[in-house]
Amino acid sequence: MSEMNENHTSTGLRLKIGLAEMLKGGVIMDVMNVEQARIAEEAGAVAVMALERVPAMIRAEGGVARMASPKLIKEIMAAVTIPVMAKARIGHFAEAQVLQQLGVDFIDESEVLTPADEAHHIDKHAFTTPFVCGARNLGEALRRIAEGAAMIRTKGEAGTGDVVHAVQHMRQITKELRQLTVAREEELYHLAKEHGAPYELVRMVARTCKLPVPNFSAGGIATPADAALMMQLGAETVFVGSGIFMKERATPLDVENDAKEREEAVSRARAIVTATTHFNDAKVVAEASEQVTGTMKGLAAAAIEERDQLQTRGW
Amino acid sequence: MTTERPSRIGVLAIQGDYAAHAAAFARLGVATEPVKTVSELAQVDSLVLPGGESTAMLRLLRRDGLDAALREFVHARPVLATCAGCILLAREVCHPHQESFAALDISIERNAYGRQNESAIVPVETTLPGGPMEAVFIRAPRILKTGPSVKTLATRDGFPVLVREGKILAATFHPELSDDQRVHELFLEMIRES
Numbered sequence: 001m002s003e004m005n006e007n008h009t010s011t012g013l014r015l016k017i018g019l020a021e022m023l024k025g026g027v028i029m030d031v032m033n034v035e036q037a038r039i040a041e042e043a044g045a046v047a048v049m050a051l052e053r054v055p056a057m058i059r060a061e062g063g064v065a066r067m068a069s070p071k072l073i074k075e076i077m078a079a080v081t082i083p084v085m086a087k088a089r090i091g092h093f094a095e096a097q098v099l100q101q102l103g104v105d106f107i108d109e110s111e112v113l114t115p116a117d118e119a120h121h122i123d124k125h126a127f128t129t130p131f132v133c134g135a136r137n138l139g140e141a142l143r144r145i146a147e148g149a150a151m152i153r154t155k156g157e158a159g160t161g162d163v164v165h166a167v168q169h170m171r172q173i174t175k176e177l178r179q180l181t182v183a184r185e186e187e188l189y190h191l192a193k194e195h196g197a198p199y200e201l202v203r204m205v206a207r208t209c210k211l212p213v214p215n216f217s218a219g220g221i222a223t224p225a226d227a228a229l230m231m232q233l234g235a236e237t238v239f240v241g242s243g244i245f246m247k248e249r250a251t252p253l254d255v256e257n258d259a260k261e262r263e264e265a266v267s268r269a270r271a272i273v274t275a276t277t278h279f280n281d282a283k284v285v286a287e288a289s290e291q292v293t294g295t296m297k298g299l300a301a302a303a304i305e306e307r308d309q310l311q312t313r314g315w
Numbered sequence: 316m317t318t319e320r321p322s323r324i325g326v327l328a329i330q331g332d333y334a335a336h337a338a339a340f341a342r343l344g345v346a347t348e349p350v351k352t353v354s355e356l357a358q359v360d361s362l363v364l365p366g367g368e369s370t371a372m373l374r375l376l377r378r379d380g381l382d383a384a385l386r387e388f389v390h391a392r393p394v395l396a397t398c399a400g401c402i403l404l405a406r407e408v409c410h411p412h413q414e415s416f417a418a419l420d421i422s423i424e425r426n427a428y429g430r431q432n433e434s435a436i437v438p439v440e441t442t443l444p445g446g447p448m449e450a451v452f453i454r455a456p457r458i459l460k461t462g463p464s465v466k467t468l469a470t471r472d473g474f475p476v477l478v479r480e481g482k483i484l485a486a487t488f489h490p491e492l493s494d495d496q497r498v499h500e501l502f503l504e505m506i507r508e509s
Contacts, residue, residue, distance in 0.1 A: 015434045018453045018492050021332040022367050022399075044374030046330060046367070081411065081425060082368050083454065105431035105454070128432050270374075277329045277375050278351060 016130030016150035019083065019105065020214040023047055023151075023237050027227065027273050028216070030054045030241040033072075034079040035256045036265070040244075043269030046237065047083040047106065050076040055112045055159030055310065056242035059299075060250035065113040067095040073102055085132070090314055091117025093126075100129040106151070108132050109144075111313035112158045119315065124148030134218065136169045136311055138176035139195030142205070145213055146198050152211055154235070155311040156219015159242055161298025163226045165311060166219045170233045173215065180206040219311065222298060224275030224288040231279035238276055244268045247294065264293050322506055325350040325359030327385075329375040331367020331399060335491040339499050353384045361393035361506050364400025366453070366489050369425070372399060373414065389418040393482040393509050395502040401485040402456055409459075419483050420462025421475075427457030439476055439488070441469035441497075449495050450476060450488035458487060482509055 026046030031037040032054060040048045052068045053061065067088050077084045083105035088095035090109055095116075099107050109122050111134050124131040125148035134155035135141035141152045154173065156166030176195070180202065183191055188206055192199040204212060217235035221227055222243035230238050245252050245265050253261040271288040278284035306312065324340065326333045328349035337347045347363070350356050376382040388394075389404060396404050396419075404419040410427065428434075431454055438447040448469060458475045461467060469477035469486075477486045477498065484505060490498035 011436050014451065014492065015431075015436060015453065018451055018489065019431050019434065021335055021492065022453060024332060024334065024367075025328065025330040026368065026371055041370055042374070044330075044371040046371045077430075082370060083431065100432070103430045103432055130431065273371070273374065274378065281351075 012125075012128070013148075013150065017213055019130055020132075020151040023083070023216075024214060025277060026237050027269075027276050028085065028237060028239045029244055029269065030239070031076065032245065032252065033256070034075050035262075036245050037076045037080045037084075039255060039262070039265055039269055041080045041082050043266060044273040045082060045269065047085055048076065048080060049085045049087065049108065049239070049241075050104075051087065054242045054246060054252070056161070056246055056299075057159075057250050057252075058112060059159040059308075059310075065089075067092070067099065067113070070098065070102055073099070073104060077103065087113055088122070089113040090115040091120050091122060093122045096122050096127060096129075096131075100127055104129065106130050106132055109149075110134065111155060111310050115313050121147050121314070124150075132216070134311070134314060135173065137172045137195075138180075138205075139197045140314065141173060141211060141215075142195060142197035142201045145211065146201060149213065151214050151216060153216040153218040153239055154230075155314075156217070156221070157301040157304065158219045158310050159299075160220045160301045160304070161222040161242060162301040163220045163222070163229065164301050166217050166221060166226075166230060167233065169219070169311075170217055170230060170235060173211075174234050177205060177209055177211070181209045220301065221272075224271045224285055224292065227272050227276045228279040228285045231276060238272075240272055244272065267291050267293050322361065323348055323359045324361050324363065324506070325356065326363040327351075327365060327372075327400070330371050331365040332489070332491060333363075333365045333367075335489075336363045336365050336395075336397075339491040339496065343496060343499060343503065345503065353379060353381055356381070356384050356388060361502075361509075362388060362395075363502075364389075364394060364396040364403055365491070366398035366400065369399040369402040369408075370413065372403060386416050386418075389416050389483070391482075393502070393506050394418070394484070395499070396483065396485040397489055397491060398453065398455060398487060401458075401487055404483060404485055406462070419478070419480050419485055420465050421458050421478065421485075422460040423456045423458050423487075425456050426454050428452060428455050430454060437471065439469045439471045441477065443468060443497050443501065445497060448477075448497060449493050450486075450490075451492045452476075452488045453492075455487050479505075
């Protein structure tokens with residue numbers, strides 16, 4: 001059987017979703033260098049996302065945000081034993097081909113980078129490497145799953161340290177899932193049209209009341225309590241970006257040369273991991289919150305003009 | 316006829332595919348309890364160590380004495396371990412070296428088949444009744460050596476992938492992600508025996 005066919009079979013999808021299952025109940029951390037990746041692994045991250053700039057820096061610096069350099073990605077892959085993810089631009093299947101060639105464990109087709117296609121997302125069935133994609137509502141999630149995504153994450157508003165949109169998107173997806181379960185059989189055709197999603201997937205989730213792939217959360221999660229909040233709202237794992245390795249909005253902690261700043265990053269990383277596992281035990285989340293020294297200042301998501309939002313990218 | 320309470324199966328739920336194990340037992344009509352703390356561990360008679368990331372699990376165990384309680388538990392009670400769980404139980408872990416509970420006399424190499432692109436679903440040879448077994452390998456480890464009291468129950472390319480030593484049943488693959496229920500059924504049998 002050719003490689004192409006293999007990816008289109010249920011076997012290929014089972015393997016992709018299988019890795020997503022292994023990452024449940026954990027924290028996936030954005031890292032920009034080898035030292036940050038090592039700190040993340042030691043703190044108990046289940047995976048790292050290799051990036052040249054975290055979303056807070058992309059937001060502050062502007063310019064075109066692209067796939068990270070293969071050199072950086074390979075260095076990080078060599079430095080840690082946990083899975084390594086990397087981002088490709090929306091629709092940029094050639095970047096995704098490069099990431100697959102490098103052997104990354106998961107590709108994030110991400111709105112945080114500058115989109116490369118204003119209409120089409122990547123045909124993710126064409127790849128052996130699994131994909132994660134962002135979503136703000138059920139229709140968007142199901143469109144990405146139809147294209148082959150093996151994991152969905154709420155988009156939130158990346159690089160802000162403001163959890164409000166991650167909450168909004170998770171509540172929206174779970175609310176729309178519940179609404180499908182009470183719809184009559186003949187109403188599902190119309191709901192499929194309204195959600196802009198394939199009827200077969202709409203019918204499947206109407207029966208199971210859950211997405212057919214793991215549902216994680218991202219975009220503005222900065223503290224142990226933020227992580228506990230998202231897990232209680234139904235996230236199965238959280239992505240943390242700027243919340244661990246940034247001090248001011250566009251300045252990373254110097255974990256390579258400054259022992260005190262390294263310790264601060266370690267304390268934040270460990271605390272978020274602990275709070276994510278014990279999300280339903282307020283005593284443990286309180287202890288974890290107390291261990292954190294310093295938190296990113298953040299940027300209120302409400303102060304961002306809609307045209308400057310990252311979450312509106314993707315279709 | 317005994318009036319003892321029914322045996323309770325715990326699933327370590329600090330990280331990983333613990334929900335998939337709970338679902339696999341549910342398909343066999345058996346309830347399980349999630350275990351995240353020492354007090355929850357004290358409530359169960361047997362335990363499942365699921366797949367996931369072994370480095371993350373080790374970090375999360377180092378809290379409130381869960382690692383010490385678990386070490387004692389896995390040396391005394393029935394335990395089913397898959398993938399990362401199997402790594403936690405091994406006598407020796409390499410590539411790279413990391414600490415473990417040394418309750419199962421095997422040497423194991425982490426991520427031995429490669430990265431996610433090398434993950435595979437393959438039929439493996441097994442001595443369990445019913446012929447070859449579908450095995451889901453995800454960034455799987457490889458058992459390099461087994462001690463004299465370890466029984467090999469399934470192999471892939473000559474390497475053990477399902478082993479039993481006393482009350483421990485361990486797989487380098489993920490029976491919880493498969494429709495083949497023989498590994499979970501065997502574990503239920505081991506619980507009844509003990």
